[in-house]
Structures are given as C-alpha cells and as structure tokens.
Amino acid sequence: MKISEDTLKNISLLSKLEIEKTMKEKISKELESILLMVDQMNEVNTDKVKPMSHPLNEAQNLREDVIAEDIERDEYLKNAPQSDEGYYLSPKVIDQK
C-alpha cells in the first residue's frame, strides 16, 4: 500500500510529530514497508486461531483498593515547562467557541 501525502500529513497530525520536508519520502517508504509486513502477516490463514490481545498468557494482577499518600506535587510540577499555583499550564485550548 502506498502512503499518500495526505495520509502522511494525517499521521503527523495525529501523532503530533512534525515531519520535515526532506524526511517525507524516507518516512513514507518506511511506513510502507511496515504495511508490507502487515500484508505479509495477513496472508497467514488464522481462521482457527483465537485472537489474542496480549502476548503473555497470564492473568492480570490486581491491586487492593488502598491509598498511598506519597504524592510530591511540587516535585512533579518541576517537570512541566510551565506551572503556577499548583496547576500545570498548557497553551490555551478551548474545545468550543
């Protein structure tokens, strides 16, 4: 399958990754090769194989509903480019007009 210019643009938009002009062709090719591999896998007849959602054949470990008070907010806030009064700040986003 060919990765069109539009598809590449959409992928870039969804992943929030800017793709430089000079990289476009290279990345398209790489993505195409991934799809090729998927096509190859699709050729295998899996009619009798039960779909799996995880490669580990184990049951999930569960946690007791217990709280821990080890939150160091001010430490965590230091990781953010911008914060104020205990809030993380992001560029203004408004979903509605």
Add this chain to the structure above:
Amino acid sequence: MSEKDEYKNWESVIGLEIHVQLSTKSKIFSNSPTKFGIEQNSQASIIDLGLPGVLPVLNKKAIEMAVKFGCSINAEIANTAIFARKNYFYPDLPKGYQISQLDDPIVGQGSVEIECDEEKKLIGITRAHLEEDAGKSIHDKYDSSSAIDLNRAGTPLLEIVSEPDLRSAKEAVAYLKKIHSIVTFLDISDGNMSQGSMRCDANVSIRKKGETEYGFRTEIKNINSFKFVEKAINFEISRQIKIKETNNEIEQETRLYDSQKNETRSMRSKEHANDYRYFPEPDLIPLQISNEYIENIRKSLPELPEQKISRFCSEYGLSIYESEILNSSKGMSNFFEKVAISVKDVKTAAKWILGDFSAILNKNNCLVEDSLISSSDLIDLLNCLNENKISDPAAKKVLEILWNEDLKVKEIIEKENLKQISNEDDISRIISEVISKNPKQLEQFKKGKEKLFGFFVGQVMKTTQGSADPKVVNKILKEKLSQ
C-alpha cells in the same frame, strides 16, 4: 403548520451513554486518592501524570463494582475482559490516551425496566465498560494558558451505553434516574451529578413515524443534571425537526448543551474528526473473571429499589406510591427503615417522613443524608405522638425546632409546654370552665346553632394553648353540650 403538528409526524430515537464515577478509595490504575474538591494536583501521582516508565495496576474494587452493576441489570459478565487505548490529544489527558475498553467489555448486554407516564418499558443496555476519567482544564484563569488539574485523572468510570430504545426526553430522564438509583443502592457510586460523579451524553436522532431506519444522530456531550437531560434532548429534537421540515439534512456531529441559553451547539469542527486508533492496552494483561467470582457477587447483591418497593408494601402496608417515593434515593430508603423498625405505627412514620419531614428537607435544600434531624429524634417524636403525649400540630412545631436547635424531643416538649392533655378529668374540668364563661354561645348552640361547636373546641384549645388532645375534647364536649 403549528409546532405541535410538526412534532406529530416525527419520532425521536435516543440512546444515553452514562459515565458513573465509581466510589473506590483509590484510582483505577494507581493508589492515589479519588476525593473531590481538594487542592489542585495534590492527588495526581506519577502514574496519573503518565510519567515515563510507570505502569498501571488495576484496582480490584473497580472490577467488583462493575460486576455488581452487571449482575443487577442481568447482563452477561465477560470471563475475559480486555482494556484498550483510546488515543486522543488533550492536555487533561496526560498520557495522550485514555485506558478504556472496546472489544470484550466487562459487562455485556443487559436491560432495565423504566416507568414513564404509567407505562412500563424495557430499555436495553448494550454494554458497560471500565475506563479512567480525565483531568480538568480551566480556561478562564489565565489569559494565554489553560490551567490543568489532574486530580480527577484516573478516577474509575463505568460507562453504561444504552440501546437506542428511548423515544422521548422524559423516557431518557426516567432511564437516567433508574441507573442513578441502581448505582447508589449498589453503593458503587455516590451518584452526585453536580460534582460530576454521574454525567451523561445523549445520542439523538429523529425519523418519520413508522420508519424503521435510524436517521443521522447528533451526540450531546456532558449533561450533568436530570433537568438538563430533558431540556437538552427536547431542544435537540425540535432543532432536528426544524431542519428536516425545511428539507435540510442533519449533520452527524458532537454538540454541546449550554444550560444558560438552553440550546445545543456544534462542538468539534469536522476537519479534525476524531480518530481514536484503539488498540489493546499492552500494559495490561487480559482480565480473567471466573464464574465462581461472578456468582458470589450475584448472591451477595444488596436489595435493589424494585425489591425494596414491593417489600415496603407487603411488610409495612404502605401504598406503592409511598414505597416508590421512600425508595427514590438510597439515603431516604435507609432513613425510613431505621425509623420503621423502631416505631409502633409505621404508616404514620411514612406519612411524617413523606410529609412534614421531607418538606423541611426541601425547604432547606438538604439531602436526607445531611438532615439536621436524626432518625433517633424522629423516632422519639413519633413515639410521643403514638402515646398521645403530643398532638399533631405540636409535633409539627417540635419538628421545626429539632431542625433549628440542638435539643432533644423531650426537652422541646418541656420547654415549649407542648405536652398534650389527654386526661379526661383535666379536659372535662377545662371544658366546664369554657362553657360557664360563654353562656350566650351556649344558649345559641342549644337553640340549634350547631356551628358553635367549633367555637367551643377553639376556646378549649386556646385555654390549653393547643395542648389538649382533640379527640378527647370532641368527645367530652359533645357529652357536655348535649346535657
């Protein structure tokens, strides 16, 4: 054509997606607390923040609560449930994806019965799945930034998706109330809509009556009260009818309800249509739920509103109407039962709880859980009534004072001198006094002016400051006046 005629040709088709915050102590994938209204970001742990290298670990209690809900709507519970990543980019979702479920949700198809306009109707529930809540963005605090509070991020949500079985805004409200009562009686959520513990999105479409195909639907987001559900849906139905009646097409889109303007408006632009790119969550292995576990939960389910309503009727001799109102909330239901087991006359207790007690709660805009009158106070009061120690009007007064002052029933009766006089000798003596003081009225009464009976009752009550037992007064007064 009038608006009403237009409505007649159309049928609305509604489905609800209800998000219920589960009342676990800790979050669904981390051990940070889930309290409401505490200092910003003080309960957002490194897992909730989605810092690199952290792993989610599923909360046992959230599973138990979801299974409880599933059992109570007679749904099939998955033996293997799978979590999925729903990818979207928004600052209040720090990981860049929400852990949710797509295929194999924990709760499969089930149903609930609703009653609307005295008609019963079965509403299908497609599924209910577990997911994590997002944080909150505050847009008006800073000029050029949005402030992000991630305290809510990771709070467990049960998303309950109904079939498009609802045909009016009223039915949608009845359904929402039903789900609200189930989750609160199960004690899996506090159901507090104003704090966002329960939110709902409505999918609304219309079609010509008799048609079987569905029309294009719009999704109204984040409606947070029973009243707004009804208003938002009704607005949307008439908006769609107007579009159709002028031969235009309805756009499939997400709309936001503005409760101040009572309208819905388009929320997301089309060019960036959401593409969630779901895939199985690699950080969580499939969840195995054994039949034994499910059966144990099924067996230990608490009594649900429907069962309580019929039990209240048979056990306490209440009417269906009384039982229904007493079971409209878990708090009220529990309060009533606490009182009911400690009084001699349960029907009178129901009458007082539904009447004057509820009136005081409403007047003070207060939930029964926060009532300033305790169940033991009310029990004392009802027992005094039952033993004829006070009259009905006096009991009303006591109730008011109980609310406003920190006093016990007996103290109030003493202080306000509300003790009822039901001793026949005492009342007889007072009546004799009243009669001898009013010879004119007595004469007129004897001549046939029977209305004056009321006058004498009034005089006795005045003399005793309303504390004479009216039944005894009536009886003795009749005897004395006919002498």
